[in-house]
Amino acid sequence: MALSGDRDRQMAREGNTAARSGKMVALGSAATWLPYVYGVALILAATLLGQGLLPFIQPSSNLVVLYLVPVVVSALYWGAGPSIITSVLSILAYRLLFVPQRLPLSLVDDYIMFLTVLIVGLVVSTLATRARDQAALARRAADQTAALYALSRDLAAAGDLDTIARAVVARISQTFACDAAVLLPRGDSLVAQAGTFEMTGDTEEAAALWALRHAQSAGWGSTVHHGAQALYLPLTTGHKVMGVLAIRRAGNDMWREDQRYLLDVFASQAAMAIERAQLAEDARQAYILEATRKMQTALLNSISHDLRTPLASITGSLTSLLDNEVRLDEGTRHDLIETARQQAERLNHLVGNLLDMTRLEAGAMQPVREPCDIQDLIGAALAQLGDRVKERQIAVDLPDDLPMVAMDFVLMTQVLVNLLDNALKYSAPQTIVDISAHLTDTSVQIDVADRGIGIPDDDLPHVFDRFYRVRHAGRVDGSGLGLSLSKGIVELHGGRLTGAHRPGGGTIFSIELPLTPTTPRLPEGQV
Amino acid sequence: MSTPSPRVLVVDDEQAIRHFLRVSLSSHGYDVHEATTAQEALAAVRADRPDVIILDLGLPDGDGIEVTRRLREWSQIPIIILSVREREADKIAALDAGADDYLTKPFGVGELLARVRVALRHAAPSPGQSAFVTGDLRVDLEHRLVSVGGREVQLTPTEYDLLRVLILHAGKVLTHRQLLRLVWGAPYEAETHLLRVNISNLRRRIEPDPTRPRYILTEPGVGYRLCDNPKL
Numbered sequence: 001m002a003l004s005g006d007r008d009r010q011m012a013r014e015g016n017t018a019a020r021s022g023k024m025v026a027l028g029s030a031a032t033w034l035p036y037v038y039g040v041a042l043i044l045a046a047t048l049l050g051q052g053l054l055p056f057i058q059p060s061s062n063l064v065v066l067y068l069v070p071v072v073v074s075a076l077y078w079g080a081g082p083s084i085i086t087s088v089l090s091i092l093a094y095r096l097l098f099v100p101q102r103l104p105l106s107l108v109d110d111y112i113m114f115l116t117v118l119i120v121g122l123v124v125s126t127l128a129t130r131a132r133d134q135a136a137l138a139r140r141a142a143d144q145t146a147a148l149y150a151l152s153r154d155l156a157a158a159g160d161l162d163t164i165a166r167a168v169v170a171r172i173s174q175t176f177a178c179d180a181a182v183l184l185p186r187g188d189s190l191v192a193q194a195g196t197f198e199m200t201g202d203t204e205e206a207a208a209l210w211a212l213r214h215a216q217s218a219g220w221g222s223t224v225h226h227g228a229q230a231l232y233l234p235l236t237t238g239h240k241v242m243g244v245l246a247i248r249r250a251g252n253d254m255w256r257e258d259q260r261y262l263l264d265v266f267a268s269q270a271a272m273a274i275e276r277a278q279l280a281e282d283a284r285q286a287y288i289l290e291a292t293r294k295m296q297t298a299l300l301n302s303i304s305h306d307l308r309t310p311l312a313s314i315t316g317s318l319t320s321l322l323d324n325e326v327r328l329d330e331g332t333r334h335d336l337i338e339t340a341r342q343q344a345e346r347l348n349h350l351v352g353n354l355l356d357m358t359r360l361e362a363g364a365m366q367p368v369r370e371p372c373d374i375q376d377l378i379g380a381a382l383a384q385l386g387d388r389v390k391e392r393q394i395a396v397d398l399p400d401d402l403p404m405v406a407m408d409f410v411l412m413t414q415v416l417v418n419l420l421d422n423a424l425k426y427s428a429p430q431t432i433v434d435i436s437a438h439l440t441d442t443s444v445q446i447d448v449a450d451r452g453i454g455i456p457d458d459d460l461p462h463v464f465d466r467f468y469r470v471r472h473a474g475r476v477d478g479s480g481l482g483l484s485l486s487k488g489i490v491e492l493h494g495g496r497l498t499g500a501h502r503p504g505g506g507t508i509f510s511i512e513l514p515l516t517p518t519t520p521r522l523p524e525g526q527v
Numbered sequence: 528m529s530t531p532s533p534r535v536l537v538v539d540d541e542q543a544i545r546h547f548l549r550v551s552l553s554s555h556g557y558d559v560h561e562a563t564t565a566q567e568a569l570a571a572v573r574a575d576r577p578d579v580i581i582l583d584l585g586l587p588d589g590d591g592i593e594v595t596r597r598l599r600e601w602s603q604i605p606i607i608i609l610s611v612r613e614r615e616a617d618k619i620a621a622l623d624a625g626a627d628d629y630l631t632k633p634f635g636v637g638e639l640l641a642r643v644r645v646a647l648r649h650a651a652p653s654p655g656q657s658a659f660v661t662g663d664l665r666v667d668l669e670h671r672l673v674s675v676g677g678r679e680v681q682l683t684p685t686e687y688d689l690l691r692v693l694i695l696h697a698g699k700v701l702t703h704r705q706l707l708r709l710v711w712g713a714p715y716e717a718e719t720h721l722l723r724v725n726i727s728n729l730r731r732r733i734e735p736d737p738t739r740p741r742y743i744l745t746e747p748g749v750g751y752r753l754c755d756n757p758k759l
Contacts, residue, residue, distance in 0.1 A: 368748075373724075373726070373727045375727065375730075376723065376726070379737070379738050380745040380747045382739050383739075396738040410747045
């Protein structure tokens with residue numbers, strides 16, 4: 001089936017070509033005999049003029065000059081063939097109509113005149129043809145230079161592979177009136193980066209790959225894989241094949257030598273542009289890789305510091321207790337045990353935050369949003385902080401008409417715990433930490449405010465960055481993960497977490513959560 | 528000291544955890560038995576007849592939740608889950624499977640001992656006392672009277688039912704689903720907002736400071752627990 005189909009298509013193509021070339025022959029003959037008709041017409045005109053002038057011009061042999069006009073005109077515009085025929089017909093007309101002694105052509109004058117006219121015709125036609133050819137060449141060269149210039153201008157402006165490929169395809173299809181595509185290697189195959197036609201079929205692919213691997217042209221009109229419909233030119237930069245340029249011409253006319261030359265120049269321009277873009281891309285990747293590596297190193301340093309510090313305290317406390325040579329009094333023993341316990345708690349908190357951060361970044365944290373009581377939320381957060389809030393004064397100010405707000409209770413509790421933890425850590429023990437909430441038309445805002453040391457202006461934009469810690473905070477324990485994690489969680493809820501200076505000193509963090517239309521408000525006591 | 532020491536079965540594949548549990552539980556007068564796998568645990572429950580089981584979820588030959596389910600087919604021995612799994616879904620699954628309590632590793636021994644005492648108390652036949660007292664809260668279950676600090680408090684029928692169910696399971700965490708089923712009935716199991724609104728209203732009536740509840744404690748994402756010995 002496939003074979004016969006192929007053959008059918010092949011025959012159809014051959015038929016087409018035959019029909020088209022037949023038409024070309026017909027047209028060509030029309031074009032070739034027309035100049036002879038014009039020549040004869042000119043001779044007729046010269047003869048009529050000569051007849052008209054005969055009474056006034058003596059001797060009549062001077063009238064032969066009139067016949068130079070058709071000969072020169074034929075030679076000038078239509079080439080050698082028409083000029084020879086015109087010459088012969090002109091002399092015959094002159095001799096028959098204007099010379100009294102008619103036939104035969106025996107006089108020496110006759111032959112000299114004949115030869116002179118013929119030579120004039122041939123010389124003029126040769127010169128004219130050469131001039132025409134040179135003009136055509138010059139025009140073609142100008143066109144090609146312009147096309148090349150346009151391409152290099154496009155390529156200079158193009159920054160990335162995609163733009164380069166599209167510019168190359170556009171310029172080539174415009175300059176050569178053909179289909180074009182730029183194919184770039186990806187893995188073991190070639191992928192079209194841009195093109196005006198689709199390369200389909202094994203034959204095409206084989207030809208394209210051959211061109212890529214051998215850095216030589218393949219496909220239609222070349223010596224390799226000439227069964228392919230398109231011509232495949234390697235995009236080489238001298239030492240490297242960057243890709244393949246595919247070109248397909250409607251009707252598959254042969255490429256002229258100068259066109260092939262220009263195509264090669266286009267291909268090498270395109271190749272250089274592609275190489276430049278790839279080098280730039282490689283450099284950018286290398287830069288990103290380096291930046292990522294540096295960040296990871298910083299991250300690992302930070303994590304390892306934060307994990308080791310509490311472990312060091314725990315190990316130190318426990319080994320002191322085990323040390324048989326030192327008699328510790330009861331108070332000291334208790335202190336050491338309490339230190340170990342606190343540091344274990346800190347370690348657990350850090351590991352929890354690290355796990356949550358990983359979950360958040362992996363997209364594995366899915367908030368379960370249910371209507372929640374904000375008072376309950378605050379209560380749960382305070383309960384989680386346990387003993388730490390027992391010694392501190394926390395003022396809670398909530399409006400009575402606060403509705404239930406849709407949120408993931410557990411995750412939001414964690415956010416509040418982190419914010420409270422910060423507020424407690426960075427403020428003096430005798431100061432008050434304020435928690436308040438208020439409603440806007442579309443959201444509920446929960447503020448956690450302290451009268452602590454505040455955050456310097458320079459640090460404020462960075463407090464939500466991972467592992468960022470305010471410089472003067474050196475003495476306070478913390479991993480720099482809590483705020484960044486909290487921001488992530490609030491944003492998962494479609495809300496915002498912001499930090500600001502508190503008027504009168506200290507810091508204020510605000511959670512803003514959107515109120516959804518489904519937020520239910522049940523009257524008190526309803527069952 | 529005529530009553531025999533309560534027997535505790537510790538099921539955990541971590542030797543270090545078993546060791547420290549044995550040390551601390553023994554020193555508090557418990558008779559400690561150990562198992563390291565799900566199979567051993569099921570066999571030990573039949574052989575040792577423990578009064579309470581402390582069960583890890585990640586066992587080498589199976590899951591603690593499955594062990595809980597199989598035990599509940601024939602036994603009401605209190606089960607306290609001890610696990611590193613901190614996701615609320617895991618806690619709810621364990622509690623709904625029939626576990627009595629859930630403690631996340633790492634934990635303090637004090638906390639564990641409190642949970643063990645609660646579990647043992649619930650397993651014992653109730654002494655038939657009709658009044659529940661904790662802190663300033665006093666609930667007379669026979670006459671449906673609730674007072675805080677000697678002052679009587681009016682509750683709606685639903686609020687009272689909710690409080691009663693919490694009191695009957697005092698010290699134990701009840702999942703949202705369990706509370707909804709016990710107070711409103713099985714068809715309401717998914718209506719968590721009903722529960723939240725009523726808890727909020729109940730707290731306003733019995734808690735001195737509803738923002739820092741002393742009696743009705745929230746287990747975030749899991750449920751509620753009535754605290755039966757509020758620290759002041």
